[in-house]
Amino acid sequence: MRPSGSVLLRAQGLGVGYERPLLQGLDLQLVAGRVTTLLGPNGAGKSTVLRALGEPQLRLAGQLWQAPGLALGHLAQAAEGQAELPLCGRELLALTGASADGLPPWLADCLDARLDRLSGGQLQYLRFWSIAAAPFDVLCLDEPGNNLDARGLAALRAWLHTPPAGQAVVLVTHDDSLVDAARQTVIRIAS
Amino acid sequence: MNIDLIFDPLFRLPFLTGLLLAVWLPVLGLYLRLRGEWLAVLGMAQLASAGALGGAVLGLPAVAGGASAGLLAALAKWGLKRPSDSAYAAMLLLGWSAAVAVMSNHPLAEQAAGAVFDGQLYFTGGGHLAASAAVLGIGVLVLVRAHRAMLRARVHPALGPPDAATRLAFDLVAGASVGVAILSLGVMASFALAFVPAWRVFGTAPSWRSALWRAIVIGLVAYVLGFVVALLFDQPFGPAGVVAVLLVARLAPPWRQRADRRAGALSAGGEIGKLD
Numbered sequence: 001m002r003p004s005g006s007v008l009l010r011a012q013g014l015g016v017g018y019e020r021p022l023l024q025g026l027d028l029q030l031v032a033g034r035v036t037t038l039l040g041p042n043g044a045g046k047s048t049v050l051r052a053l054g055e056p057q058l059r060l061a062g063q064l065w066q067a068p069g070l071a072l073g074h075l076a077q078a079a080e081g082q083a084e085l086p087l088c089g090r091e092l093l094a095l096t097g098a099s100a101d102g103l104p105p106w107l108a109d110c111l112d113a114r115l116d117r118l119s120g121g122q123l124q125y126l127r128f129w130s131i132a133a134a135p136f137d138v139l140c141l142d143e144p145g146n147n148l149d150a151r152g153l154a155a156l157r158a159w160l161h162t163p164p165a166g167q168a169v170v171l172v173t174h175d176d177s178l179v180d181a182a183r184q185t186v187i188r189i190a191s
Numbered sequence: 192m193n194i195d196l197i198f199d200p201l202f203r204l205p206f207l208t209g210l211l212l213a214v215w216l217p218v219l220g221l222y223l224r225l226r227g228e229w230l231a232v233l234g235m236a237q238l239a240s241a242g243a244l245g246g247a248v249l250g251l252p253a254v255a256g257g258a259s260a261g262l263l264a265a266l267a268k269w270g271l272k273r274p275s276d277s278a279y280a281a282m283l284l285l286g287w288s289a290a291v292a293v294m295s296n297h298p299l300a301e302q303a304a305g306a307v308f309d310g311q312l313y314f315t316g317g318g319h320l321a322a323s324a325a326v327l328g329i330g331v332l333v334l335v336r337a338h339r340a341m342l343r344a345r346v347h348p349a350l351g352p353p354d355a356a357t358r359l360a361f362d363l364v365a366g367a368s369v370g371v372a373i374l375s376l377g378v379m380a381s382f383a384l385a386f387v388p389a390w391r392v393f394g395t396a397p398s399w400r401s402a403l404w405r406a407i408v409i410g411l412v413a414y415v416l417g418f419v420v421a422l423l424f425d426q427p428f429g430p431a432g433v434v435a436v437l438l439v440a441r442l443a444p445p446w447r448q449r450a451d452r453r454a455g456a457l458s459a460g461g462e463i464g465k466l467d
Contacts, residue, residue: 094339
């Protein structure tokens with residue numbers, strides 16, 4: 001676990017994209033215990049930024065520094081791969097080394113059920129938890145509020161208010177209820 | 192029908208050989224299905240059968256020829272630029288064409304083809320048993336190392352695939368296993384043991400751990416049934432094995448856990464709450 005307040009990742013003038021740049025000139029600093037939120041319209045390149053932090057081939061320009069031995073956890077936007085898979089919630093958590101401690105009670109009861117028998121919201125929160133409660137240093141969360149009902153969103157909001165001290169969080173969302181400018185570093189990306 | 196044949200010491204070695212493969216192939220099939228590569232088993236089996244027949248023409252021992260051909264088939268799969276069901280189907284067609292061409296033009300290959308296509312388990316010896324034990328042992332070691340990364344790549348693809356060495360090790364052990372299995376059980380019985388139990392348990396088992404056990408049980412029960420029926424009715428193992436796997440998998444009861452129903456109830460409750 002990293003000391004709270006330590007810089008874990010720094011990007012300067014970052015350009016990301018595939019064959020051509022989607023986004024250029026992004027400055028970013030991820031600090032343990034702090035949430036950095038990327039806001040912007042669809043297609044602005046927010047999700048590509050998250051991917052580019054772990055995939056060098058998507059970084060087309062700029063410089064990126066990471067703390068030595070940094071472990072990146074990435075929650076992708078789409079929940080794929082769970083259909084027709086005999087895997088239960090407890091096994092999903094074990095795959096990333098995530099602990100079930102702290103899981104909301106309404107999910108703790110479902111840990112022995114197959115993932116494809118869970119509701120969309122239950123599955124989404126469990127996917128989020130399997131990344132958030134795992135021993136990663138930086139958590140890249142792409143639209144973690146997708147499919148969550150009011151109860152799930154409240155639990156996610158509470159978690160974002162007090163993220164783990166030793167982990168930096170970078171959040172991509174279109175859900176204003178998850179954005180708290182007073183507690184988070186907010187970066188607005190133009191189209 | 193001679194029931195005493197079942198207990199004849201002559202068939203102990205073949206029985207053990209098949210038993211090891213009946214444990215291992217369903218497990219291998221689960222991981223291949225996890226990766227969306229179930230058709231690859233048949234593609235590799237056909238390529239390996241062509242290689243094994245070629246090995247027979249060159250005078251190689253059958254098991255060595257099969258295992259080597261399986262390894263080459265795995266390397267061919269590994270080298271595919273875009274692995275897909277279409278590519279595996281092309282491997283299958285290519286393997287079948289080569290096998291039939293070799294078989295039609297050389298009497299030694301024609302003889303070996305009987306073992307590969309019919310599944311002449313009852314004529315296997317110590318070499319087959321040793322090779323089956325080796326692929327089972329090495330396969331378990333590879334899976335102990337690769338299991339977590341392979342499952343994680345399916346549910347969290349953004350965390351990346353298993354490293355290249357792990358993927359290659361898995362492909363090689365899969366190829367060698369298929370190569371050894373086709374020379375003992377036959378092409379289609381090997382495919383059935385790798386494909387059918389995994390197919391059956393993917394939709395019904397409540398967890399990965401239970402899927403593993405359930406697939407093994409289906410494979411073992413089906414194998415013993417197929418072995419006994421083929422022996423009693425003086426048939427090659429292949430067809431009896433295939434029918435037994437299909438039958439046992441069909442009769443295996445669905446396995447739903449209480450937790451599944453609870454999750455469904457909670458989720459339904461949530462929907463009603465929202466409507467209110």
